[in-house]
Amino acid sequence: MRRWTLTLLTASGLALGACGDIPADTEGTLDRATGGALVVGVSEHHPWTTIGDAGEITGTEADLITSFAESIDARLEWHTGPESVLADMTKEGELDVVIGGLTADAPWSDKMALTRPYSGDQVMGLRMGENELLVALERHLAREHGEI
Amino acid sequence: MAAAGSGHDALPEKQQRALRQAIRLEWLTIGLLVVSATLIYLVMGQSQAMQAALLDDLLSFLPPIAFLVAARVIRIGANRRFPFGHHRSIGAAHLVSATALLLMGGFLVVDSVLGLTAGERPPIGLTVLFGQEIWAGWLMVAVMAATASPPVILGRKKLALARTLHDKVLYADADMARADWQTALATIVGVLGIGVGLWWTDAVAAIVVGASIVWDGWNNLTAAVQDLLDTRALTFDEEEHPLIGEAEDLARGTAWVADAEARVRDQGHVLHVEMLVVPEPGHDPTMIELDSLRRQLHQLDWKLHDVQVVPVFDIPDHLRDSGAHATAEGESP
Numbered sequence: 001m002r003r004w005t006l007t008l009l010t011a012s013g014l015a016l017g018a019c020g021d022i023p024a025d026t027e028g029t030l031d032r033a034t035g036g037a038l039v040v041g042v043s044e045h046h047p048w049t050t051i052g053d054a055g056e057i058t059g060t061e062a063d064l065i066t067s068f069a070e071s072i073d074a075r076l077e078w079h080t081g082p083e084s085v086l087a088d089m090t091k092e093g094e095l096d097v098v099i100g101g102l103t104a105d106a107p108w109s110d111k112m113a114l115t116r117p118y119s120g121d122q123v124m125g126l127r128m129g130e131n132e133l134l135v136a137l138e139r140h141l142a143r144e145h146g147e148i
Numbered sequence: 149m150a151a152a153g154s155g156h157d158a159l160p161e162k163q164q165r166a167l168r169q170a171i172r173l174e175w176l177t178i179g180l181l182v183v184s185a186t187l188i189y190l191v192m193g194q195s196q197a198m199q200a201a202l203l204d205d206l207l208s209f210l211p212p213i214a215f216l217v218a219a220r221v222i223r224i225g226a227n228r229r230f231p232f233g234h235h236r237s238i239g240a241a242h243l244v245s246a247t248a249l250l251l252m253g254g255f256l257v258v259d260s261v262l263g264l265t266a267g268e269r270p271p272i273g274l275t276v277l278f279g280q281e282i283w284a285g286w287l288m289v290a291v292m293a294a295t296a297s298p299p300v301i302l303g304r305k306k307l308a309l310a311r312t313l314h315d316k317v318l319y320a321d322a323d324m325a326r327a328d329w330q331t332a333l334a335t336i337v338g339v340l341g342i343g344v345g346l347w348w349t350d351a352v353a354a355i356v357v358g359a360s361i362v363w364d365g366w367n368n369l370t371a372a373v374q375d376l377l378d379t380r381a382l383t384f385d386e387e388e389h390p391l392i393g394e395a396e397d398l399a400r401g402t403a404w405v406a407d408a409e410a411r412v413r414d415q416g417h418v419l420h421v422e423m424l425v426v427p428e429p430g431h432d433p434t435m436i437e438l439d440s441l442r443r444q445l446h447q448l449d450w451k452l453h454d455v456q457v458v459p460v461f462d463i464p465d466h467l468r469d470s471g472a473h474a475t476a477e478g479e480s481p
Contacts, residue, residue, distance in 0.1 A: 021344070023283055023345070109194075116274060128268070129269025129347045131271060132345075138274035
């Protein structure tokens with residue numbers, strides 16, 4: 001029983017010691033994007049993302065990302081490309097977020113982190129390990145859809 | 149019908165009670181494992197440490213299942229087809245669960261090392277629980293903390309019963325369960341590590357858990373193989389079983405016996421004894437003398453279950469303490 005108490009103490013000690021900023025990003029992406037630039041990869045997929053003739057990005061997911069960027073006071077840098085290229089770029093840390101009507105069963109889960117489905121099966125992709133950004137974006141998506 | 153064989157194969161009352169209690173505890177263990185594995189599965193996400201904890205839980209099903217199967221099989225008494233009875237089923241169960249532990253633990257270590265070297269960074273995001281947002285990592289920590297203590301408590305109870313029963317599967321199960329809190333602690337540290345942005349703590353925690361499973365598996369495998377190879381019967385602490393000496397002393401103390409040495413093998417719950425006796429010079433032991441010694445040995449302890457007394461001219465050298473040396477040098481049979 002003394003061991004169990006010890007476990008509890010160790011665990012809660014760790015938890016308290018680190019309570020300031022959980023979860024944190026491994027590369028500090030959210031801190032960098034806040035007040036700076038959020039780099040977003042887009043692959044075209046109606047009605048979630050549409051790339052206009054002049055390169056303007058519209059669609060429901062573009063709107064969600066725009067409002068998220070506003071909430072953290074970030075400007076958006078768009079990169080367009082096919083999903084597979086965007087997934088590889090995310091794995092290399094060149095993109096922060098990927099949108100394009102991705103679903104929870106997207107085959108990129110070893111290259112990017114997928115958000116929890118925000119509506120039906122719809123998800124967005126993020127750089128792996130950036131859990132503070134992940135939580136911030138997921139919270140934004142859940143609020144936009146009235147889940148919380 | 150007795151719970152553990154009948155007639156010749158029956159266990160004494162105290163052991164039968166312990167066996168019934170152990171069977172209840174193992175069913176309880178399986179029930180708890182179902183609950184904790186389900187909870188872990190629901191919250192584990194992409195954390196390697198949590199996946200390791202789930203694997204650990206799934207593997208923990210094996211020893212109780214092996215024990216329950218074996219406890220059923222030993223009820224079948226000795227018969228023409230199985231002249232030694234079915235107590236050895238304990239040994240078979242022990243071997244099966246040890247092999248599974250070793251393989252799965254090895255898989256876990258390799259998988260986590262690959263993940264660590266590839267720099268895999270586990271994402272842990274948000275969960276919405278009853279309309280409340282919460283970081284999924286906290287749920288993982290809560291589940292691991294909640295499932296850590298029941299196996300430890302059950303393990304302590306099972307350990308006592310394992311000693312009473314001389315049951316090595318139950319002992320292995322209890323021993324693993326007692327160490328379960330370490331798995332939980334490692335997993336919690338791994339998840340909290342992700343929380344503070346140290347992505348590698350997760351894989352390291354998974355390696356620690358995997359290594360402890362490998363350790364359990366290796367120890368159990370060597371012990372199970374030794375028993376199946378009929379090594380001189382050992383206690384749980386790998387000491388020579390004290391009953392061997394007691395039985396030999398009893399035989400040597402008999403008036404017509406000049407010398408005696410026993411071959412004792414571990415059948416599971418019970419021991420199988422071949423007592424080689426050298427009669428005093430010029431004395432031909434009678435049927436009555438031989439049978440009376442056999443009965444006395446049988447009555448020495450319930451564990452001395454199957455006893456033969458074999459009159460011989462000489463004790464073979466390899467049975468003596470110094471005999472181990474000769475065998476090691478490759479003495480021809």
